[in-house]
Each structure stands twice: as C-alpha cells, then as structure tokens.
Amino acid sequence: MKIVITGGTGFVGLTLARQLLKRGTLPGPKGTPEPIDEMVLFDMVAPVEPPKGLDDRVKIASGQIAERDQVFHIIDRDDIGVFHLASVVSGEGEQDFDLAMRVNLDGALNVLEACRARNSRPRVVFTSSIAVFGGDGMPAKVGDSVKQTPQTTYGMTKAIGELLVNDYSRKGFVDGRSARLPTVVIRPGKPNKAASSFASGVFREPLNGQPCILPVAESTVMPVLGYRATVENLIRLYEIDGARLGTDRAVSLPSLDVTVAEMIASLKRASGNRHLGEIRVERDPFIEKIVAGWPVGSDGARAKSLGLITDDGLDAVVKGYIEDFLDG
Amino acid sequence: MKIVITGGTGFVGLTLARQLLKRGTLPGPKGTPEPIDEMVLFDMVAPVEPPKGLDDRVKIASGQIAERDQVFHIIDRDDIGVFHLASVVSGEGEQDFDLAMRVNLDGALNVLEACRARNSRPRVVFTSSIAVFGGDGMPAKVGDSVKQTPQTTYGMTKAIGELLVNDYSRKGFVDGRSARLPTVVIRPGKPNKAASSFASGVFREPLNGQPCILPVAESTVMPVLGYRATVENLIRLYEIDGARLGTDRAVSLPSLDVTVAEMIASLKRASGNRHLGEIRVERDPFIEKIVAGWPVGSDGARAKSLGLITDDGLDAVVKGYIEDFLDG
Numbered sequence: 001m002k003i004v005i006t007g008g009t010g011f012v013g014l015t016l017a018r019q020l021l022k023r024g025t026l027p028g029p030k031g032t033p034e035p036i037d038e039m040v041l042f043d044m045v046a047p048v049e050p051p052k053g054l055d056d057r058v059k060i061a062s063g064q065i066a067e068r069d070q071v072f073h074i075i076d077r078d079d080i081g082v083f084h085l086a087s088v089v090s091g092e093g094e095q096d097f098d099l100a101m102r103v104n105l106d107g108a109l110n111v112l113e114a115c116r117a118r119n120s121r122p123r124v125v126f127t128s129s130i131a132v133f134g135g136d137g138m139p140a141k142v143g144d145s146v147k148q149t150p151q152t153t154y155g156m157t158k159a160i161g162e163l164l165v166n167d168y169s170r171k172g173f174v175d176g177r178s179a180r181l182p183t184v185v186i187r188p189g190k191p192n193k194a195a196s197s198f199a200s201g202v203f204r205e206p207l208n209g210q211p212c213i214l215p216v217a218e219s220t221v222m223p224v225l226g227y228r229a230t231v232e233n234l235i236r237l238y239e240i241d242g243a244r245l246g247t248d249r250a251v252s253l254p255s256l257d258v259t260v261a262e263m264i265a266s267l268k269r270a271s272g273n274r275h276l277g278e279i280r281v282e283r284d285p286f287i288e289k290i291v292a293g294w295p296v297g298s299d300g301a302r303a304k305s306l307g308l309i310t311d312d313g314l315d316a317v318v319k320g321y322i323e324d325f326l327d328g
Numbered sequence: 329m330k331i332v333i334t335g336g337t338g339f340v341g342l343t344l345a346r347q348l349l350k351r352g353t354l355p356g357p358k359g360t361p362e363p364i365d366e367m368v369l370f371d372m373v374a375p376v377e378p379p380k381g382l383d384d385r386v387k388i389a390s391g392q393i394a395e396r397d398q399v400f401h402i403i404d405r406d407d408i409g410v411f412h413l414a415s416v417v418s419g420e421g422e423q424d425f426d427l428a429m430r431v432n433l434d435g436a437l438n439v440l441e442a443c444r445a446r447n448s449r450p451r452v453v454f455t456s457s458i459a460v461f462g463g464d465g466m467p468a469k470v471g472d473s474v475k476q477t478p479q480t481t482y483g484m485t486k487a488i489g490e491l492l493v494n495d496y497s498r499k500g501f502v503d504g505r506s507a508r509l510p511t512v513v514i515r516p517g518k519p520n521k522a523a524s525s526f527a528s529g530v531f532r533e534p535l536n537g538q539p540c541i542l543p544v545a546e547s548t549v550m551p552v553l554g555y556r557a558t559v560e561n562l563i564r565l566y567e568i569d570g571a572r573l574g575t576d577r578a579v580s581l582p583s584l585d586v587t588v589a590e591m592i593a594s595l596k597r598a599s600g601n602r603h604l605g606e607i608r609v610e611r612d613p614f615i616e617k618i619v620a621g622w623p624v625g626s627d628g629a630r631a632k633s634l635g636l637i638t639d640d641g642l643d644a645v646v647k648g649y650i651e652d653f654l655d656g
Contacts, residue, residue, distance in 0.1 A: 097499060097501075134575070135574070135575035135576055136574045136575045136576065137472075137473050137575075137576065144465075144475075145465050145475050146475060147472075147473050147474060147475050147476070148475070148476070148491075149494065149575055149576045150491070150494075150495070151498065151575060153495055153499070156491050156492070156494070156495040159491050160488050160491055160492075163476075163478070163484050163487050163488055163491075164484070164488075166477065166478075166484070167478070167481055167484040170479065171425060171481070173425075246463070246464045247462070247463035247464045247465075247477055247479060248463055248464065248465070248477045
C-alpha cells in the first residue's frame with residue numbers, strides 16, 4: 001500500500017515516516033495489514049539535504065496542499081492511507097488569515113476529496129489541535145465532550161477539519177480520525193511561527209548552550225506531549241478500528257499539563273551535567289494573548305481507553321530528545 | 329442603508345423582509361439606526377408572481393449563493409446589513425452532499441468575504457440550526473455550551489458556519505451573529521425537503537382539509553418555534569450590541585419542546601370548528617433516522633437573557649397561522 005504524509009518533511013512528519021518505514025505494514029482501506037511499498041512526503045518545499053533514515057520506498061514531493069490537482073496527483077492509489085499534517089500554525093494564522101484558510105481549510109477539503117475519489121474509503125489521520133478550545137465558557141480541563149469555541153483562526157480551521165473528517169467518515173467517503181494534539185515537545189531545529197514554539201525552545205536552546213527568551217511567565221500552564229508519544233499515537237489512531245470511535249472521530253491525545261517552571265525544573269534534572277544556556281522571561285503580548293486563550297488542562301481518558309499513550313513524565317521526554325538529537 | 333436577505337424569497341425570508349420594511353430602520357455597521365432605503369431578496373429562482381407586502385425599496389435578485397461574483401454583486405454598499413438565510417435543508421443535504429457543501433459552506437464563505445471586502449464591518453445574521461447537535465454524547469437538552477457533533481451534512485455545514493461567523497467577527501471583518509434555529513412552524517405552502525417538514529405539515533394539511541401523513545411516531549419530541557417569534561428573534565439578534573455576545577456569537581433561539589401528539593392536540597384546540605383533514609402515521613425510515621439524531625430539548629436561557637423571545641404556547645402559533653394565512 002501507499003502512505004501519504006502531508007507536511008511530511010516537517011519534524012513530526014519525518015519522525016512519523018521513519019517509524020512507519022520501520023513497522024513496514026499498516027492496515028489498508030480494507031482493514032487488513034498491507035506492506036507499505038510506497039510513501040510520499042508532500043510538503044511546501046523540498047529539504048535542501050535528503051532527510052536521514054528514509055529509504056527508496058520514499059519520495060519527497062513539493063507542492064501546495066491548497067492546490068486540488070496537486071493533492072489528487074499524490075493520492076493516486078486505492079490502497080492508500082493518509083496522514084494529513086500540513087498546516088499553517090497558530091501565530092502564522094493570526095498574521096495571515098487568508099493563508100490559514102487556504103492551507104488549513106482548502107487543504108483539508110482537498111485531502112478528503114482526493115481520498116473520497118478513490119472510492120476505497122481510505123484511512124485518514126488528520127492532526128487537529130487543542131487550539132480548537134477557547135473563549136468565555138472554556139472549562140479548566142478540555143476534552144472530547146467540550147464545546148469548541150476557538151479564539152484563533154488556526155483553531156477555527158482545525159475545528160472545521162474535525163467536523164469535515166466526522167462527516168466524510170459518516171458518509172463513508174473516508175475512514176477518518178482526528179488527533180487533537182496538545183503542544184508537541186521538544187521540536188529540534190529552529191523556532192517556528194507557532195505561538196507555542198517556546199515550549200520546545202525552553203528545552204532546546206539551553207541544551208544547545210544558547211539563551212532562551214521566554215515570551216510568557218513561568219507560571220503559564222500548557223498541555224504538552226513528547227514527539228515520540230505523539231507519533232506513536234498517530235499510528236495507533238490510524239490502526240484502530242474506526243467503529244470504536246463512534247460518532248465522533250476526533251480524539252484529544254493524552255497530555256502532561258505542566259507549568260513553564262516545571263519544564264525548566266525537568267530540563268535541569270534530566271540534562272545531567274550539561275552546560276545549559278540561560279533562560280529569561282521577556283513577555284510578548286502577541287504570544288501571551290494567544291496562549292492565554294488556550295486550555296491549561298486536557299482530559300485524555302477517552303484516548304487512553306482507545307489504547308493511546310502519554311509520556312512517562314517530562315524528564316523522559318527530555319532524555320529522549322538528548323538521545324535522539326544530541327548524543328546521536 | 330441596504331439590507332440583503334439571502335434565501336429572501338423563502339417563507340422566513342419574505343416574512344422577515346415584510347417586518348423590516350414595516351420597521352423602516354435598523355442599526356447600520358456603525359451601530360446607529362439608519363433608514364432602510366434598499367432591500368435585496370437574493371434567491372435561486374425569482375417567484376412566479378411578485379410576493380405581496382413589499383414595496384419599491386425591494387428588488388428580487390435571482391442567483392447562486394455559491395457563486396462568489398454574484399454574492400459580491402449584491403453586497404455592494406458599505407452601509408449594509410445581511411441576513412444570510414440561503415441554505416440547502418437537512419433531507420436535501422443528506423441526498424446531495426456536494427450541493428450542501430457548495431450552497432451552505434461556499435455560500436457562507438462568499439457572504440462573509442463580500443461583507444469583509446466592504447471594510448465597514450457590516451452586521452450579518454446567519455441562520456444556523458439545532459441540527460448542529462447530535463451523536464453519541466448528546467445531552468437531553470442542548471444549548472450554547474454543548475459540543476457540536478452533527479449527524480447530517482446539513483448540521484455539519486451549519487456548525488462550520490457558526491465557527492466562521494465567530495472568527496470573522498473576532499477578526500473584525502464582520503459583526504456577525506448566528507441564530508441557531510429549532511424547527512420553524514408553521515410554514516405555509518407545500519412540504520419541503522427538510523426532514524422536519526412534517527412539523528409544519530401536521531398543522532397545515534389538516535387546516536387545509538387535506539390528509540397529513542406523518543413519517544414519525546406521535547411520541548417524537550421536537551423543539552419548535554413559531555415563525556413570528558423566529559423572525560422577531562432574527563431582527564432582535566441583528567439589533568443587539570455585538571459585544572454582549574462575547575466570544576461565541578451563536579445563540580440557540582428559545583423553543584417549545586413538544587411531542588407530535590401535543591402538536592395535534594394543540595391543532596384541535598386552536599382550530600375551533602374548522603374541519604380538519606385526517607392525520608395518520610406512516611413511518612419513513614429515512615426521515616426517522618435523521619430526526620432520531622436530533623435533540624429533543626433546547627436551552628434558550630442565554631437567548632432570553634439577551635432579550636430574545638419564545639412563543640406564548642403552541643396554540644398561539646396555530647392561531648397566528650390561521651390569522652395570517654387562512655382568515656386573511
């Protein structure tokens with residue numbers, strides 16, 4: 001079978017690709033395990049250097065998710081499974097509304113329509129976000145049964161994506177699943193335009209011996225999930241029998257709900273004798289406003305009952321990152 | 329100022345148009361009352377005969393809400409207010425997914441984009457529906473704080489409409505409001521393709537001396553609202569200061585939650601000595617399945633706190649209908 005990962009050359013996309021290549025098989029549209037003989041990582045721009053850990057089953061295709069023909073071009077087999085990760089992120093979406101609508105809304109529609117056109121009811125995992133929650137009535141802990149009143153364009157388009165995945169699945173056009181992601185940590189590389197970017201930076205920059213300037217107070221609470229558990233959950237959600245998801249195919253992934261101060265404490269504990277760059281707070285009202293609208297806790301009970309996992313504490317996430325990116 | 333009513337030659341649209349013409353003024357985009365000097369009723373097809381009760385301020389424009397240029401063409405003044413009623417209904421949406429997406433999703437986007445392009449932050453009232461609710465976790469009583477897991481394509485597109493109206497308003501592109509309508513009764517004329525069409529037919533056909541064949545059991549409970557109160561609420565929701573709506577501009581209109589048996593009893597009480605056509609049940613699985621997925625109660629507390637109204641009992645709705653359409 002063929003696997004398509006949109007946003008496939010991003011950090012989560014590449015980590016997912018490598019894991020899938022290791023596994024070698026996934027359920028096809030009929031639900032029985034099939035060997036993965038082709039994988040396309042679709043993304044805006046091709047990476048300058050070929051990413052490590054891939055093999056000749058993989059093709060990197062650059063293109064625009066908002067361009068219908070391009071999406072139909074890569075979803076060109078009936079025995080196919082799709083992980084739809086491509087997305088404008090939160091901060092970027094607040095700065096460019098039209099871009100967020102094109103990439104996140106038109107993009108999701110293109111993926112769903114291309115899958116529908118195969119007539120094989122392909123499995124689709126869509127990455128939603130905890131940013132679907134927000135607004136006056138938001139409870140302290142959000143979850144699968146909480147009303148979605150997003151306060152960013154990013155969150156709005158993700159909420160729409162969940163609705164589309166549910167209805168395309170109900171109609172039998174696709175066998176879809178939405179993974180509602182908390183903030184994924186620790187992303188390697190450079191900061192991105194997500195308002196939550198600091199939640200990776202607070203670990204990454206000090207571990208690289210660089211200073212980290214935090215745009216929010218240390219008391220800020222964020223639901224986070226390590227990238228290893230995130231990727232494992234995307235695969236498990238793909239593998240689950242869709243009937244188990246009932247009428248709502250969107251699942252809040254289990255998270256660790258931690259303060260920035262706890263992130264810093266964990267970093268210090270887990271990093272051993274490494275020299276750490278300085279961390280200091282310089283509050284940024286643009287970032288603070290977005291983050292203040294997000295939930296401070298997430299209920300992952302349904303996800304856990306479906307066999308999805310959370311991290312074994314934040315220290316384990318830090319140690320995993322050191323293992324994967326610093327000691328390697 | 330100019331008022332545009334999309335779906336304007338439908339029953340609710342025309343009733344609304346007549347009420348607005350009587351009032352003569354509405355708040356413009358700046359919030360101060362302005363005389364209505366122009367009104368466009370935009371709809372798929374022009375009515376064969378000119379509707380009664382309109383005057384020379386009104387123009388009927390036929391066109392497609394899914395055609396961006398046509399929508400931009402009618403939203404052509406900065407001092408404008410829009411009531412966006414045009415919609416594929418529930419049964420029709422289940423039969424033709426693509427039509428529902430074009431009319432309900434593209435249509436809503438076209439209206440919001442055309443208003444945004446005016447740069448005057450026009451007021452927009454969007455008619456959503458109680459069909460946004462459904463699914464495994466639906467509580468007995470739905471309302472503004474309840475998670476939306478629609479089980480029809482119609483409901484899904486309405487839920488998306490609410491999300492769009494909220495975000496376009498948050499961004500300052502429009503000053504939007506969504507009125508979440510229960511089943512509106514009693515619609516005159518012929519049955520339509522809404523799965524809830526029988527809730528008008530059960531009154532209308534017998535009052536016309538015609539038989540009414542009910543597709544659902546008499547024990548079926550439906551939240552309903554009379555058309556007079558519905559139209560009054562659309563106008564009141566338009567008039568409210570948007571800031572009072574907070575971060576969620578979608579409001580469940582107050583309803584009467586009644587069984588079909590209660591509808592029949594009310595009809596018999598309120599119709600006096602009129603000869604009534606026979607009512608009999610012939611259950612229709614297609615309709616029953618859609619209706620079974622809908623809520624049986626709706627909480628209108630927030631709407632009432634905002635000054636919206638409900639009917640003074642079902643008998644009053646029947647009497648109003650007789651007054652408006654049979655005794656007139």
